[in-house]
Amino acid sequence: MSTLKLDLENYKELMQQYIETQDEQALYQAEQFSKHSMQQNISPEEIINVHVQSLQHLYPDMPEHIRSSLDFLLETMISYGLAYQEYQSLRERQLELKSEISVAANMQKTLLATEKPEIEGLDVGAISIPAKQMNGDYYHFVKDDSGALGVAIADVVGKGVPAALCMSMIKYSMDSFPENRMDPGVILGSLNRVVERNVDSSMFITMFYGLYNINNHTFRFSSAGHEPGYYYDSKQDYFEEIDASGLVLGVSPEATYEQCTKEVHVGDMIIMLTDGVTECRQGDRFIEEDEVLEIIKQYAHLPAQETVEHVYKHFERLQDFQLRDDFTLIILKRKV
Amino acid sequence: MDFQSCVNIKKEWDIVGARQLGRDIARKIGFGTVDQARIATAISELARNIYLYAGTGKICFEAIEDMNHKGLRIVAMDDGPGIKELSQVMEDGFSTSGGLGAGLPGVKRLMDDFDIQSEDGKGTEIKAVKWLR
Numbered sequence: 001m002s003t004l005k006l007d008l009e010n011y012k013e014l015m016q017q018y019i020e021t022q023d024e025q026a027l028y029q030a031e032q033f034s035k036h037s038m039q040q041n042i043s044p045e046e047i048i049n050v051h052v053q054s055l056q057h058l059y060p061d062m063p064e065h066i067r068s069s070l071d072f073l074l075e076t077m078i079s080y081g082l083a084y085q086e087y088q089s090l091r092e093r094q095l096e097l098k099s100e101i102s103v104a105a106n107m108q109k110t111l112l113a114t115e116k117p118e119i120e121g122l123d124v125g126a127i128s129i130p131a132k133q134m135n136g137d138y139y140h141f142v143k144d145d146s147g148a149l150g151v152a153i154a155d156v157v158g159k160g161v162p163a164a165l166c167m168s169m170i171k172y173s174m175d176s177f178p179e180n181r182m183d184p185g186v187i188l189g190s191l192n193r194v195v196e197r198n199v200d201s202s203m204f205i206t207m208f209y210g211l212y213n214i215n216n217h218t219f220r221f222s223s224a225g226h227e228p229g230y231y232y233d234s235k236q237d238y239f240e241e242i243d244a245s246g247l248v249l250g251v252s253p254e255a256t257y258e259q260c261t262k263e264v265h266v267g268d269m270i271i272m273l274t275d276g277v278t279e280c281r282q283g284d285r286f287i288e289e290d291e292v293l294e295i296i297k298q299y300a301h302l303p304a305q306e307t308v309e310h311v312y313k314h315f316e317r318l319q320d321f322q323l324r325d326d327f328t329l330i331i332l333k334r335k336v
Numbered sequence: 337m338d339f340q341s342c343v344n345i346k347k348e349w350d351i352v353g354a355r356q357l358g359r360d361i362a363r364k365i366g367f368g369t370v371d372q373a374r375i376a377t378a379i380s381e382l383a384r385n386i387y388l389y390a391g392t393g394k395i396c397f398e399a400i401e402d403m404n405h406k407g408l409r410i411v412a413m414d415d416g417p418g419i420k421e422l423s424q425v426m427e428d429g430f431s432t433s434g435g436l437g438a439g440l441p442g443v444k445r446l447m448d449d450f451d452i453q454s455e456d457g458k459g460t461e462i463k464a465v466k467w468l469r
């Protein structure tokens with residue numbers, strides 16, 4: 001009550017000052033007054049009320065029709081006041097949601113963490129950056145007893161919290177597979193059944209699964225409707241698409257997954273990515289596939305981890321530092 | 337309880353009648369311009385809901401007094417279809433017809449105390465109180 005009175009005094013003085021001088025200083029203070037009022041949750045109808053009362057103090061013989069017109073104005077402001085209060089409460093709610101999501105995003109990071117393996121003779125680079133807080137892309141490394149390295153890269157069609165929940169499920173299914181049965185085609189087949197049974201049919205997951213055999217340097221892979229990968233032949237300086245046929249996970253329980261094999265020579269690279277890489281955009285223009293490969297080549301002389309990081313930085317800049325889609329890129333380079 | 341008066345709501349025009357009576361009583365109790373305008377807006381929302389969703393009903397006003405202050409109680413009653421998802425309806429942004437901030441959450445903000453009882457298929461009773469400060 002006392003603060004409102006004080007405000008009334010303030011307002012009256014400011015208004016009087018302005019009426020007499022038409023001074024910018026008073027207008028500036030009016031601006032301060034309105035900001036201060038908002039901080040105190042004062043709604044527009046109360047400001048009008050203060051205005052009317054100040055006028056009446058200053059001009060006791062204010063004509064009746066002016067007074068009525070101000071009452072009319074006050075009445076029309078009530079709904080604006082309500083809308084303003086609703087806005088405040090929705091804003092608070094939004095801040096709450098935001099912090100909940102950032103907690104969830106951190107949990108996701110811990111949950112989905114995978115360790116980049118150290119393997120003699122193989123240089124591994126991997127990067128995955130979410131466009132928003134939660135990542136709908138996922139990659140995963142597993143080493144089996146024989147020294148083979150399994151690599152999964154996946155993309156949930158859909159973004160945000162639902163996509164992230166879905167990915168956690170995929171991760172835990174993969175963790176539960178026995179380590180000696182890592183045939184890419186078999187793994188995708190099992191995952192397909194898990195997804196089909198447990199995930200809403202509006203949600204699709206694409207995955208590329210590869211198995212790098214350290215002993216004979218072959219790469220065996222299968223794909224569930226995922227972006228094709230690339231093989232870089234360093235002698236010929238040539239990129240070759242590597243793909244295998246297979247349905248997106250979760251569409252049909254009977255889907256089977258073709259399995260292909262590629263021999264890997266010294267100095268060559270295997271590149272796996274998600275469509276956040278190939279569908280980068282510069283303004284309204286989608287960049288061409290060749291452009292992506294060109295950039296990869298440009299940094300290919302570096303260690304694989306530095307290569308993927310430089311490629312990411314390049315496209316991040318190209319898109320004005322605002323990714324439109326989650327970006328995941330993995331490179332395996334045979335050293336010896 | 338000093339007195340109680342009611343307005344039947346049947347046609348859209350009755351909303352104006354309810355506002356008028358509510359405002360008169362609020363003024364007599366001693367509410368200022370701002371609170372009168374708030375009370376009238378709350379009455380509008382309640383009366384319009386009766387008109388739109390229940391067809392007919394009534395709005396009653398009651399001057400009340402507790403130990404240290406006076407107040408106005410508005411009771412909106414109807415035998416309409418009732419409100420099924422009360423907690424949803426009381427959520428901000430749920431209102432279908434109004435602009436921002438209107439509807440029942442708006443009534444709750446405009447008034448000091450607010451209570452709904454509603455039974456599916458039997459009707460709705462909303463009580464709202466504004467205290468004089």
Ligand SMILES: Nc1ncnc2c1ncn2[C@@H]1O[C@H](COP(=O)(O)OP(=O)(O)O)[C@@H](O)[C@H]1O
Pocket residue numbers: 381385386389390414416417418419425430431432433434438439440441460
């Ligand atoms: N008296 C009533 N009888 C039945 N349903 C009602 C009544 N009042 C409100 N409702 C229901 O509650 C919903 C929300 O009401 P309200 O908050 O006033 O917003 P709006 O009228 O703009 O939809 C209405 O859409 C209506 O379905």
Ligand SMILES: [Mg+2]
Pocket residue numbers: 381384385433434439440
């Ligand atoms: Mg309504």
